[in-house]
Amino acid sequence: MGQTLVYGILNGALYGIIALGIALVFGVMRYLNLAHGSFIILGAYGSLFLFHLGIDPFASIPLISILLFLAGAVLFKASFSRLTILPEGNKIKNSLLISFGLMLLIDNLATLIWTGDERSITPSYSGFTFGLFGLRLPLIGLMGVLLALVLISILHLFLTRTYFGKSVTAVSQDHEAASLMGININQTFLISFAISLTLASIPSVLIGLKAFSPTAGIQWFNKGIIVVMLSGIGNIYGVFPAGLFLGIMEAISVFLFGAPYREVTGLAVFILIMILFPKGLFGKRIEA
Amino acid sequence: MLKVEHIDVHYGDLQVLWDVSLEVKDGEIVALIGSNGAGKTTLIRTIAGLHKPSSGNISYNGILLNNQSPHKIVALGISMVPEGRRLFPKMTVLGNLEMGAFHKEARPEKDKTLHWVYEIFPALRERSQQSAGSLSGGEQQMLAIGRALMAKNRFLLLDEMSLGLSPLLVKNIFEIVVQINKAGISIFIVEQNVPMTLKVADRAYILESGHIVGQGMAKALLKTAHIREAYLGINPV
Numbered sequence: 001m002g003q004t005l006v007y008g009i010l011n012g013a014l015y016g017i018i019a020l021g022i023a024l025v026f027g028v029m030r031y032l033n034l035a036h037g038s039f040i041i042l043g044a045y046g047s048l049f050l051f052h053l054g055i056d057p058f059a060s061i062p063l064i065s066i067l068l069f070l071a072g073a074v075l076f077k078a079s080f081s082r083l084t085i086l087p088e089g090n091k092i093k094n095s096l097l098i099s100f101g102l103m104l105l106i107d108n109l110a111t112l113i114w115t116g117d118e119r120s121i122t123p124s125y126s127g128f129t130f131g132l133f134g135l136r137l138p139l140i141g142l143m144g145v146l147l148a149l150v151l152i153s154i155l156h157l158f159l160t161r162t163y164f165g166k167s168v169t170a171v172s173q174d175h176e177a178a179s180l181m182g183i184n185i186n187q188t189f190l191i192s193f194a195i196s197l198t199l200a201s202i203p204s205v206l207i208g209l210k211a212f213s214p215t216a217g218i219q220w221f222n223k224g225i226i227v228v229m230l231s232g233i234g235n236i237y238g239v240f241p242a243g244l245f246l247g248i249m250e251a252i253s254v255f256l257f258g259a260p261y262r263e264v265t266g267l268a269v270f271i272l273i274m275i276l277f278p279k280g281l282f283g284k285r286i287e288a
Numbered sequence: 289m290l291k292v293e294h295i296d297v298h299y300g301d302l303q304v305l306w307d308v309s310l311e312v313k314d315g316e317i318v319a320l321i322g323s324n325g326a327g328k329t330t331l332i333r334t335i336a337g338l339h340k341p342s343s344g345n346i347s348y349n350g351i352l353l354n355n356q357s358p359h360k361i362v363a364l365g366i367s368m369v370p371e372g373r374r375l376f377p378k379m380t381v382l383g384n385l386e387m388g389a390f391h392k393e394a395r396p397e398k399d400k401t402l403h404w405v406y407e408i409f410p411a412l413r414e415r416s417q418q419s420a421g422s423l424s425g426g427e428q429q430m431l432a433i434g435r436a437l438m439a440k441n442r443f444l445l446l447d448e449m450s451l452g453l454s455p456l457l458v459k460n461i462f463e464i465v466v467q468i469n470k471a472g473i474s475i476f477i478v479e480q481n482v483p484m485t486l487k488v489a490d491r492a493y494i495l496e497s498g499h500i501v502g503q504g505m506a507k508a509l510l511k512t513a514h515i516r517e518a519y520l521g522i523n524p525v
Binding site: 163169170174176180181184 | 368370387388435
């Protein structure tokens with residue numbers, strides 16, 4: 001049971017970081033980026049490429065981050081920027097359409113370039129585990145949790161301590177009023193979108209170290225969006241605990257009913273929570 | 289000086305403003321009065337850059353504002369207090385005020401301006417750490433005005449600021465508007481509360497169904513039969 005919980009927490013941390021990127025874009029601009037998972041997979045291929053050049057996957061995170069940031073900025077300018085003036089409901093619908101197209105494009109290009117084979121980054125420490133109180137703690141999973149915590153702290157400091165970060169919060173609460181404060185909302189949207197893809201770099205490497213194929217993105221996006229909903233829309237700080245919650249629920253179901261029912265249990269818990277707490281687990285508390 | 293020259297404004301196919309012209313000289317309080325749906329808010333939002341005129345020109349100190357985005361217009365010296373206050377409800381009072389000083393020229397002087405805003409609205413200092421959403425209606429309106437003042441601009445657009453406030457609070461707020469004007473800030477005010485507005489304004493324009501149908505010195509307008517009948521409910525004797 002203890003070991004099950006450990007795996008649940010490690011998986012949950014990964015779900016949490018995936019969801020953070022989705023939540024940032026959804027919370028600030030009401031864009032739903034279906035292609036977020038595809039970018040994670042692209043990042044994984046990037047990390048695999050660098051690994052073959054002799055660069056450690058964790059050391060490749062900064063470079064992957066920069067590349068994803070630039071990709072996000074260009075992509076936003078090219079496609080999503082036209083949506084900024086639309087009413088909220090239309091923004092969600094149109095961003096869904098655009099990002100669905102993007103997802104198909106990226107997934108199929110990835111299949112063309114790298115074939116549909118499943119890949120994996122395999123450094124020498126792949127299977128390394130620590131022993132603690134009779135539990136096995138895999139090194140890579142622990143690194144994931146650590147990076148997730150660092151990332152959330154950085155994002156928190158950025159949103160609460162810098163003028164630009166505060167303007168992101170203002171735009172998420174009322175973007176028209178924010179524009180009347182002299183905030184360039186298009187720029188805020190662009191940078192938030194780029195940061196959201198930057199946040200994909202850590203899941204890129206963590207998933208790269210597991211296993212991935214060109215079309216795996218949507219599965220990870222699904223986990224992410226479930227966590228965003230569990231946490232409550234617009235609440236960035238609830239995302240990580242909600243990720244852990246989903247991870248642990250899945251782990252418990254594996255323990256009780258076996259691995260084939262993991263996804264089912266995750267979705268059942270999700271539906272149950274949406275019925276009991278329509279605003280999500282943390283919908284009312286600290287919001288950003 | 290703010291100059292609006294012959295502007296038409298459309299929402300899609302629907303025309304809302306026809307050939308509207310007006311001007312606000314430095315140091316003036318100019319009011320735009322008219323009934324619900326006359327297009328007052330559309331006009332003030334067009335000046336702030338939230339709508340684009342389909343023809344005509346808007347300029348401030350000789351610089352064309354027509355195709356500027358709202359954040360550029362703030363940087364050019366015009367701030368707006370929007371209808372319905374539009375605060376950032378989950379941010380603190382201080383956080384809202386800080387956002388008001390976002391644009392580059394205002395930011396270095398933030399602390400000084402904050403001191404001045406707290407002098408005008410002492411209640412905001414007491415509530416600085418409270419969330420904006422928890423304030424009363426009157427306090428929210430004060431915060432909305434204070435937030436616009438934080439931009440250190442010489443021109444203020446006020447849209448329906450008396451909406452939903454008690455008569456006593458309305459009187460207070462109008463006194464503060466005069467005080468702000470005395471500090472050298474030109475004011476363009478859009479209001480449904482006609483008697484109060486005409487008492488504090490220097491000049492006023494009357495907007496009906498998207499057309500400017502009259503203008504003049506505010507005190508003189510108060511005495512005209514049309515205003516007394518249509519807006520004050522007083523029958524001519």
